[in-house]
Every structure is written in C-alpha cells, then in structure tokens.
Amino acid sequence: MKAIVIREFGGPDVLKLDEVERPVPTGAQVLVKIGAVGVNPVDTYLRSGVYPKLPPLPYTPGKDSAGVIESVGSDVREFKPGDRVYTSGSLTGTYAEYALADEKDVAPLPDNVTFEQGAGIWTPYATAFRALFQKASAKAGETVLIHGASGGVGLAAIQWAKNAGINAIGTASSAEGKQLILDNGADAAFDHSDEGHLDAILEYTGGKGVDVIIEMLANVNLERDFKALAMFGRIVVVGSRGSLEFSPRLTMGKDASIFGMSLFNYSEAERLEIRDAVFKGLSDGSLKPVVAKRFALADASAAHEEIIASKAAGKIVLIPTTDH
Numbered sequence: 001m002k003a004i005v006i007r008e009f010g011g012p013d014v015l016k017l018d019e020v021e022r023p024v025p026t027g028a029q030v031l032v033k034i035g036a037v038g039v040n041p042v043d044t045y046l047r048s049g050v051y052p053k054l055p056p057l058p059y060t061p062g063k064d065s066a067g068v069i070e071s072v073g074s075d076v077r078e079f080k081p082g083d084r085v086y087t088s089g090s091l092t093g094t095y096a097e098y099a100l101a102d103e104k105d106v107a108p109l110p111d112n113v114t115f116e117q118g119a120g121i122w123t124p125y126a127t128a129f130r131a132l133f134q135k136a137s138a139k140a141g142e143t144v145l146i147h148g149a150s151g152g153v154g155l156a157a158i159q160w161a162k163n164a165g166i167n168a169i170g171t172a173s174s175a176e177g178k179q180l181i182l183d184n185g186a187d188a189a190f191d192h193s194d195e196g197h198l199d200a201i202l203e204y205t206g207g208k209g210v211d212v213i214i215e216m217l218a219n220v221n222l223e224r225d226f227k228a229l230a231m232f233g234r235i236v237v238v239g240s241r242g243s244l245e246f247s248p249r250l251t252m253g254k255d256a257s258i259f260g261m262s263l264f265n266y267s268e269a270e271r272l273e274i275r276d277a278v279f280k281g282l283s284d285g286s287l288k289p290v291v292a293k294r295f296a297l298a299d300a301s302a303a304h305e306e307i308i309a310s311k312a313a314g315k316i317v318l319i320p321t322t323d324h
C-alpha cells in the first residue's frame with residue numbers, strides 16, 4: 001500500500017510517498033481503509049522535530065482519519081468489516097491507504113457525515129470540547145471568545161458553544177474566515193490582525209468582557225486577552241508557538257484563571273464523554289465539520305505548508321485513494 005514515510009525530521013519535503021506493507025490486525029486491532037486523512041498543526045511540529053515527545057524514525061504521521069473497516073483482530077467486539085468509522089489514534093499512522101488502530105481509537109461515523117468531514121472530527125472537536133467544558137466549565141448564557149476561530153478547533157468550538165446556549169464571538173484575519181465564523185453560528189466576528197480588536201470586543205460586550213477565552217495563539221495574545229476578559233474570567237491556552245512577557249498581576253485584579261490543556265491528558269471518563277457528545281452532535285446534524293481544502297496523499301508536503309502559512313477556513317484533508 002501507499003503511505004507517507006518520514007525518515008528524518010525536517011521541513012515539509014521530508015514527507016515522502018512510499019510503498020509499504022499493508023498491516024494485519026491482531027487481538028483488539030482493526031484495519032481501516034482510509035477515505036480521508038485529517039491534517040493537524042501538531043503533525044507539522046512532530047515532522048519538524050520540535051515537539052517535546054517525538055516518534056521513533058521512520059514513521060508515518062497522522063491519527064485523525066475516516067474510512068471503512070477492512071478487517072478486524074479476533075478480540076474486536078464493536079466493529080466488523082464494512083463499518084464506516086473515524087479514528088482518534090493509529091498504531092501505524094493515518095497518512096496512508098490503510099491504517100491499523102486499537103478498537104478504542106475507532107468510533108462509528110454516522111451515515112450523514114462524509115469521510116472528508118470525518119477526517120476533521122477528533123482532534124478539533126475533542127480539543128474544543130475539552131477546552132470549553134472540561135477546562136473552562138463554560139455554561140449557557142455566558143459569553144466565550146474563540147480567539148482564532150476560523151481553523152479546525154475554532155469552528156468546532158463555535159458549534160459546541162452555540163449548541164450549548166453560549167454566546168460565541170470568534171476571530172479570523174481574513175474576510176472569508178470571518179464569514180465562515182458567522183455562517184457557523186457565531187454571534188459576532190472580529191479580526192485578530194486588527195490591533196484594536198480586543199477593545200472592540202470589550203465594547204461589544206457592553207464593557208463587561210467575555211467570561212471565557214479559548215486561546216489559539218497564546219504567545220501573541222495572552223497578555224492582551226485581559227483587556228477583553230470579564231471579572232472571574234477563564235482563559236484556556238489551546239495553542240502557543242513561542243513565549244511572551246507576561247504580567248501575573250493581570251490575573252489578580254480580575255480573579256482570573258488560566259488553564260493549560262493538552263488533548264493527550266484526558267482521563268478515560270473524559271474521553272468517553274467527548275466521544276458520546278461527538279456521536280450525538282454528528283448524528284443530529286448539530287456538529288458539521290467544515291472542509292477547506294483537499295490534497296492527494298502524495299501532496300502531503302503542500303498540505304503541511306498550507307496549514308502553517310495560509311489563512312484558515314476550516315480543515316485541510318488528504319485523500320489517499322479514489323475508489324471508495
């Protein structure tokens with residue numbers, strides 16, 4: 001089968017399409033024939049070798065995907081060949097035509113959700129759910145600022161928030177991104193490349209500020225977020241790509257809380273809570289993954305360049321085969 005193989009850490013050109021042996025599931029493993037692969041920013045951090053925990057080389061990247069169960073190990077109970085599924089993890093990597101996964105890292109994909117949409121489920125929706133509800137405990141009637149709402153996690157956060165009766169404000173740096181934020185149900189959209197946007201958001205809330213900020217670029221925004229934060233506000237650091245000078249006193253005046261989070265740290269109970277909420281939301285149509293761009297598997301390097309360099313407008317996916 002075809003798979004992307006990384007033999008050395010480096011720039012996007014280390015993503016090479018190769019011919020590798022198709023894995024065979026044993027025990028509680030399933031083999032998924034992949035219809036679409038989700039590309040996440042973390043895939044680029046791992047590829048470049050700058051992430052705290054790196055996979056041994058060589059490796060095939062990716063954990064998000066959607067497709068059909070091809071075959072199962074003898075201990076698999078929940079799935080059978082032909083079932084439509086999405087993955088939240090993979091033993092062999094999802095940038096491939098087939099991927100091996102533990103049964104627990106596979107979930108049913110409702111019939112109304114395409115493979116391309118399914119590839120954009122786990123990392124974005126689980127991260128947004130964990131940030132909003134398991135960390136910030138956001139509640140109906142509160143106001144949330146999703147600071148960086150035009151990408152995978154941000155659009156998922158808008159959808160979760162609106163479904164829960166939370167007022168959602170989003171930011172993007174393009175007209176297309178702002179429109180997408182509004183189309184996904186946000187009450188207002190602002191431009192984070194505009195220096196005055198946090199003052200404008202404070203004004204939008206009538207001077208009260210927002211109860212929760214889901215922060216996608218903390219190294220740029222964490223200090224100035226306090227301008228638009230309400231008393232007793234909570235900030236969840238979801239993304240950060242560097243460091244900043246920060247005045248801790250800012251947290252005192254507002255009795256504010258800052259939460260860090262990594263999707264890798266959820267408990268089993270939290271994982272199951274997310275998985276159940278995702279299935280319900282996808283099935284009833286209240287969660288709708290937004291696909292921005294598709295690339296062939298062979299063009300994974302272009303997809304990696306795109307996710308870091310371009311303005312976001314939903315998810316970037318890779319398509320390994322065309323015979324689904």
Ligand code: NAP
Binds near residue numbers: 148150216263264313
């Ligand atoms: P994405 O699809 O590439 O979207 C990136 C988002 O960041 C876009 O909405 C982009 O807006 C926005 N952004 C760019 N500059 C910004 C700024 N100055 N202020 C605020 N937002 C800004 O990425 P994603 O999948 O949504 O992930 C978002 C971040 O969360 C990434 O850093 C990712 O690594 C991180 N993440 C963390 C976890 C975790 O477990 N902690 C899990 C998943 C993702 P424009 O393009 O419109 O400027």
